[in-house]
Amino acid sequence: MTQDVFADVIGQPEAVAVLRTAVAAAHGDPSVPPAAMTHAWLFTGPPGSGRSVAARAFAAALECPDRGCGHCVHCRTAMAGTHADVRTVTPEGLTIAVREMRAVVQLAARRPVTGPWQIVLIEDADRLSEAASNALLKAVEEPPSHTVFLLCAPSTHPDDVSVTIRSRCRVLSLRIPPPSAIAEVLVRRDGIDPDTADWAASVAGGHVGRARRLATDQDARAERERILSAPADLRSFGAVFGHAAELLADAKAQAKAVSERRDSAELEELRTALGAGGTGRGAVGAARGSAGVVRDLERRQKSRATRTERDALDRALVDLSGFYRDVIAVAFGARQSLTNPDVLPELEVAAGRFGAEGALRRLDAVLECRLAIEQNVKPQIAVEALMVRLWRG
Incomplete structure (x- = not known):
């Protein structure tokens, strides 16, 4: 039915x-x-x-x-x-x-x-x-x-x-839906097996689209693993810039993948609509007159790529903020309602290293980085500054 x-x-x-x-x-x-x-x-x-x-x-x-x-x-x-x-x-x-x-x-x-x-x-x-x-x-x-x-x-x-x-x-x-409701719709609507659906729903932070991507995309799972491994790996100045570069490269790669799927098709459709390839009278003049329209499309595509890159970067920062939020919870003895229950051993190690206060300072740093990027600070500067603060605490 x-x-x-x-x-x-x-x-x-x-x-x-x-x-x-x-x-x-x-x-x-x-x-x-x-x-x-x-x-x-x-x-x-x-x-x-x-x-x-x-x-x-x-x-x-x-x-x-x-x-x-x-x-x-x-x-x-x-x-x-x-x-x-x-x-x-x-x-x-x-x-x-x-x-x-x-x-x-x-x-x-x-x-x-x-x-x-x-x-x-x-x-x-x-x-x-x-x-x-x-x-x-x-x-x-x-x-x-x-x-x-x-x-x-x-x-x-x-x-x-x-x-x-x-x-x-x-x-x-609207409110954040519970993991059980997310898992149910992944099974019913997307045909995902119940175990995978339960796991994806439990680590998606209440985000239905994120849960579906984690459940169906191996690259998304690998990306999450890299992001959540960063706090433990920040042991040297070299690691700081290494993780910053990796984070930025992942965001650029995701934006490029989206752009490649859409940009060339859009440009070809526009050129065809404007008579590209025509040989009749006036075809050359029409092509010259359409150059501005093509440039306008290219500007919009560039703006879209910038937004896609920033959205991808923001998702990574949300994952990081969830990690430090969980560290605070674990430091106070809480084990329920964690955003990342599947990495509990790593959370416990982090809680032992810098405690609730240190985790809170790092969480503030992540949130400030998100705000800086929203306010058009260059992502490379914002992310490198973030990694330094996560390393130093």
Whole structure:
């Protein structure tokens, strides 16, 4: 039997209940107050909590005549990101530009084509530039009656979402799903064997996508092992720079792999669309006129590669922060709810070496490194400085 669209919103029963009630109100159910549905929603929660998954499921249920059956054309296309009336904004660069936001807002003002709603789903709304945020605000303040805005962000903090946009949205807070719920969906949805699913769920820190990658990708497992081995290996100045270089190289390699899969295909498609290879009259002039368009695509691809590299580096820093968090817990005698239970012997050795206080100083260093990179400090400088602090304590 086909699962409905909310089946993969893992470990969020309260949030799903709110969304189902809103869908019922949107479909005119007389048993539900109309106020249960509103035109703007803000999905918040830590990375991996499923913000965009919940938002996309909500969009599908709003478009579906059966409130999210999971198998009709509205559900299938909305969940696949191809529904004519559901527009998804996913930042490929470091920010969402005002030009992109204005174009989306203009399209959202049109009447729906196939469903009852025009829906704009903005993933990583915390990446909206100030100008893009202002463009969105105008639409959220005076939305068309048939338009719904779904924003996803880590929190309601002003650094993530402007206060004015936040005040015009209904906030739906998601939590980190428990490992048992993550393991269940890995087995059910992805066909992963239960033992592997249990292990991946236990070390993923509540991040569903991370758990799936660890369960299915040997390279991801090897990368995690290298990162978690760093604290024990930082015994000399040479090791400091060696691990810094390795961390940066891994992030670059991941970004390059993603870019190679997408960039050449995108560039070839654009050149074909612009008439590349044509021999007729005007072909040379058309090629000259298209050079600016090609350069614009190349700039966007470069920005996307930078973001992909920084995201990969941030995942590594999250793993490191989880290690030192566990060391603090072990130093105080806790053995339950560890982020990395499979490396307990290493945690105990680290706790014996520098204790809770030393682990806390190192954890602060990791968090400060993440912040520095977010504020555009050159990654090499930030990571090398971090490794020195981890070595010296």
